[in-house]
Amino acid sequence: MSEITILTQIINLIYPPVCGFCSQINNTFLCQQCDNKFMQIKTATFDNYQNVPVFFDEHFYLFKYKKDIRQNIIKYKFDEKSYLYKSFSELFIRDEQFTNRFIENYDIIIPVPIHKNRLKSRGYNQSELIAKDIAKRCGKDYCKDVLIKKNNIVAQSSLDDKLDRIRNIKNAFVCGKNAELVKGKKVALFDDVFTTGATVNECAKVLKENGASFVGVFTIAKS
Ligand SMILES: [Zn+2]
Structure with missing residues (x-):
């Protein structure tokens, strides 16, 4: 042993x-x-937002952002319960739609980054922990520092208005030191919650500008 x-x-x-x-x-x-x-309460939904101009190609989520799931995501992010990442990734791994129809199609998994100041105060990037665990368990490449959040903006979760959220996050992400790794790749981008989609859309824009051939977003929940 x-x-x-x-x-x-x-x-x-x-x-x-x-x-x-x-x-x-x-x-x-x-x-x-x-x-x-x-x-x-699981819905395991695919959305492709065909009638809205977005930079990502599809979106998969497991739940609607309410009740128990909402409470647990809030605990995970704001209550120092980082260990919950393993339980969340288990929910994805046990979902056949996710394993057979979504993640199978991708080359690399990357997390939505948080600003370095927030990382310092929270101690972990909630999206990083889940994305990394899923990549390991699905045998996919994982990479962080593909994107960097350059502005320490107001937390999106504190804004209710859709336009405020779009303005707040605009151009907030830039290429990180590993940006070239997405060139020609199908990229699965993970975030915990999809609200207006403004955050993942900004990330997808930078990924596409950097040559990603396809960007799929997956989130635990959608509100
Ligand atoms: Zn239990």
């Missing part, structure tokens, strides 16, 4: 893996009870 395996077993004894949503001990980070509960 390798040292890492032994170490993992010791850590598991002290901190056993739990379902992030209800804290019951569970090796997959998603217990049957919570899985059943979320199955009932």
Whole structure:
């Protein structure tokens, strides 16, 4: 047994893996009870926004942004519950539409970045943790620092008006040091929540300008 395996077993004894949503001990980070509960509200929807001029080519999401899902995403982002990422990625992995019809078509997964000041205060980028875990489990390439959020703007979640959100995020993203990695690639861009789509659209614009051949967005929820 390798040292890492032994170490993992010791850590598991002290901190056993739990379902992030209800804290019951569970090796997959998603217990049957919570899985059943979320199955009932899951929509697993594909949207392509054909009548709206957007830079991304499709959007897949699992849930409508309400009730339990909304509460858990808020906890995940604002309540220092970073461990929830494993439970969220498990929801994606268990969804056949996601694994067979969405992620299969992509070369690389990248997260929507957050500004470095927010990363400092929160301690983690919620989208990065999920995107990385999904990439690992689906055998896809993962890359961060493809995009950088250059302006430390007002949090989109604090703005209700659609036009305010579009203005607030406009030109907020630029190429990062790994931008050339998306050239000619089909890119799956992950964000936690899709509200007006302004954030992912700005990201998709930069990705397309950098030669990405196809950009699909996936989010846990859509409001
Ligand atoms: Zn549970």
